[in-house]
Amino acid sequence: MIRTLAIAASLAALPLAALIATPAGAQLSRLAELARQQAGEWQIGPLYKGRSLSPGMPITATRAGDHAFFDFPWPTARAGHVHYVTRQTGPLTGARRIVLRYRIEGERGVRFVPQEVPDREATLSLYFQRRGDNWKARGRYATYRWYAPAALMGPVTPGTHEVSVPLDANWVAVQGANRRSAPEAFEAALDDAVRVGFVLGSSGGRGHGVFATAPARFTILDFRVE
Known part of the structure; x- marks a missing residue:
């Protein structure tokens, strides 16, 4: 029906x-x-209670043939910032790794700034999320969002980059648990995954948002779960 x-x-x-x-x-x-x-659309968010938590950004990335792209808000945090860029997925059970290849282009001298901690380096972290997350990160929901280990984060700098993170690496949950300390929660999240992609922020605030100091574009060249 x-x-x-x-x-x-x-x-x-x-x-x-x-x-x-x-x-x-x-x-x-x-x-x-x-x-x-x-x-297959790339959603820019996250979406929470009907609104995007990436201010100054469209809800989805723009398609361009086989690729998708978005432009960073600039020149200050008041213009907006990009947090989560994700797409729908099914269970990740049995997958070996997640791979993202991307290109960042910008005017000469452009810098990428974590809006929450501007003195830190901007970072990119691969990410997946379990179905049914209430975004409170308390109780069982503290292990519904998972981020790549710090050593396997990607740069947010001009150029073409690739990050590849094995799913048997020590992924980190939103409140600090990790795959080794909470293996059952990690496996449950893989089994019931609903979104996968990447987040922009800093080492101390994954997914807390990044803006540029001049016009710049992020292009997703390839994304795959193997």
Whole structure:
């Protein structure tokens, strides 16, 4: 019943002329493609209670062929900052690693600044999140968000970079637990993962947001779970 309603709602959103001219089987194929595209969209957030916690940013990255990109807010934190960039996923059980290849371009001399602690170096951390997180990070929810180990974070500097983090590394949870100290919680998060991607911030504030001091662009060249 839920699937029927979803298909009906999606069909209703398509232009009438397109529905009349398109056979039913092709309509369903088109809906499947739309669902695939939406599932692959890069969301800029996180979204909490209907609003984005990345001020000054669009809700999603911009598609450009096989890649996606976003522009950093600049020149100060008052213009905004980028926190979480994620996409939908299913269970990560059995996966070996997460890999991100990315390019950062900007005007000469541009700097990338953690908005919470401007005197620190900006960092990128791979990330995944368990389904049902209430964003309070208390009780069982203290192990719903997981970040790459500090030694495996990526740079936020102009150039092309790649980060690859094995899922048997010592990932860190939002409140400081890690894969070794909370192995069951880590495995449960893998089994019930709902979002995966990366966050921008600093070593002392993963995902707490970064802005640029001049125009700059972040392009996702490749992202995969292997």
